[in-house]
Amino acid sequence: MSSLSQNFIRDKFVDYYKQKSASILAPSSLLRREFGFILLEKKVMLRHKGFKNVEDLRSSLVNIVPSDVYFSSAYYERPEDEMKAKGWLGADLVFDIDADHIPTPCAALHDLWVCSSCGASGRGKHPKICPTCGQIKFKEKTWPCEICLEASKAEAIKLVDILTEDFGFSSDVLTVAFSGHRGYHVHVESESVRGLDSLARKEIVDYVMGIGLEAKFHGLGKSNMPERRVSGPDLNDQGWRGRVAKGTYDFLLTASKNDLLKIGLKPIHANSLLNHRDAILESWKKKGPWGIIQHISLETWTKIAEYSVEMQSVKIDTVVTPDVNRLIRLPNSLHGKTGLKKVEFSIRDIDDFDPLKSAVAFNDGLVKVDVSEVPEFRVKNQIYGPFKKQKVELPTAAALMLLCKGMAKVVQ
Ligand SMILES: [Zn+2]
Numbered sequence: 001m002s003s004l005s006q007n008f009i010r011d012k013f014v015d016y017y018k019q020k021s022a023s024i025l026a027p028s029s030l031l032r033r034e035f036g037f038i039l040l041e042k043k044v045m046l047r048h049k050g051f052k053n054v055e056d057l058r059s060s061l062v063n064i065v066p067s068d069v070y071f072s073s074a075y076y077e078r079p080e081d082e083m084k085a086k087g088w089l090g091a092d093l094v095f096d097i098d099a100d101h102i103p104t105p106c107a108a109l110h111d112l113w114v115c116s117s118c119g120a121s122g123r124g125k126h127p128k129i130c131p132t133c134g135q136i137k138f139k140e141k142t143w144p145c146e147i148c149l150e151a152s153k154a155e156a157i158k159l160v161d162i163l164t165e166d167f168g169f170s171s172d173v174l175t176v177a178f179s180g181h182r183g184y185h186v187h188v189e190s191e192s193v194r195g196l197d198s199l200a201r202k203e204i205v206d207y208v209m210g211i212g213l214e215a216k217f218h219g220l221g222k223s224n225m226p227e228r229r230v231s232g233p234d235l236n237d238q239g240w241r242g243r244v245a246k247g248t249y250d251f252l253l254t255a256s257k258n259d260l261l262k263i264g265l266k267p268i269h270a271n272s273l274l275n276h277r278d279a280i281l282e283s284w285k286k287k288g289p290w291g292i293i294q295h296i297s298l299e300t301w302t303k304i305a306e307y308s309v310e311m312q313s314v315k316i317d318t319v320v321t322p323d324v325n326r327l328i329r330l331p332n333s334l335h336g337k338t339g340l341k342k343v344e345f346s347i348r349d350i351d352d353f354d355p356l357k358s359a360v361a362f363n364d365g366l367v368k369v370d371v372s373e374v375p376e377f378r379v380k381n382q383i384y385g386p387f388k389k390q391k392v393e394l395p396t397a398a399a400l401m402l403l404c405k406g407m408a409k410v411v412q
């Protein structure tokens with residue numbers, strides 16, 4: 001990166017940590033937390049930091065000017081010691097949702113690869129071999145597009161629902177935040193989870209993702225004599241039973257013939273389900289659609305239920321939650337890939353939360369940048385681009401997003 005761009009990013013990050021210092025709050029039990037910083041220019045991680053008070057934390061942000069700031073989900077007796085000597089006392093339960101783990105159709109349009117050797121680039125997943133120079137190492141650049149951000153938010157909504165409804169966590173112990181890039185974090189801070197080991201946390205991951213879940217153990221089967229009809233879970237059922245019902249409800253409400261064929265149904269059964277859509281809808285007032293269409297077998301309903309599990313399951317990063325020593329991004333700190341900040345918000349506001357408004361950290365100034373290539377993007381209410389090999393003057397927040405992504409350079 002050019003030093004002009006690098007200096008611009010550094011200046012803006014310094015400004016932010018000076019001016020918005022008061023927005024940086026200490027996590028609970030500050031003395032027990034480990035902190036980590038990624039250094040702006042060198043991109044190396046500085047770990048095993050500890051702070052006595054929030055003022056020390058704030059002033060070190062101004063002095064170090066990190067590209068990214070993290071604190072441990074864990075509590076330690078000695079956070080600044082090496083890993084083995086820290087004295088683990090417990091950890092919050094954390095979840096990370098990232099568009100990288102959600103298959104969105106737009107990824108092939110906006111994600112870029114760049115050859116590490118010659119700089120050749122293209123869209124979507126990188127090729128095996130660079131078509132220009134024949135080398136095999138690539139950097140991938142993902143993009144915080146609106147569709148991907150919406151997809152992440154939908155997962156966060158499902159996760160919060162499972163944590164409150166199935167696990168019974170009160171909203172007081174849950175924190176939801178936009179990560180500042182392409183995802184959401186959910187943080188559970190409660191005595192009841194603190195002591196869980198990695199395996200116990202893995203069990204929670206499996207539950208949330210519906211791994212190994214079979215509908216036959218959740219109410220789907222044949223009823224007893226005399227009719228031997230198919231019966232299944234109800235919308236009012238608790239836990240995964242209710243989720244299987246809800247997934248089935250949602251799917252059959254709008255499914256096209258093609259949707260039904262894609263999950264492995266025979267055309268005759270797909271037609272039959274579509275012809276009975278009104279009856280299916282009506283059936284949820286009683287026992288659900290499971291037994292109402294004569295020749296739709298248990299096997300067919302099982303395929304539908306399996307798909308509904310897939311839809312209801314939450315796509316989380318499976319590595320993060322079981323890690324009892326995980327570092328997580330500090331709220332209101334800047335994300336080094338975007339210049340947006342990580343923002344927490346109330347669960348009640350999740351539906352209307354707009355990350356591209358709430359996470360904007362810079363409101364003043366214009367800067368001229370030379371853009372290599374970016375898709376159309378939005379910051380607050382303004383749409384920019386698409387740009388390709390052109391010089392444009394942009395507001396600081398929009399320019400920073402491109403500069404941090406390495407998709408533009410500051411020009412004089
Ligand atoms: Zn190359």
Ligand SMILES: [Zn+2]
Nearest residue numbers: 106145147148
């Ligand atoms: Zn996208």
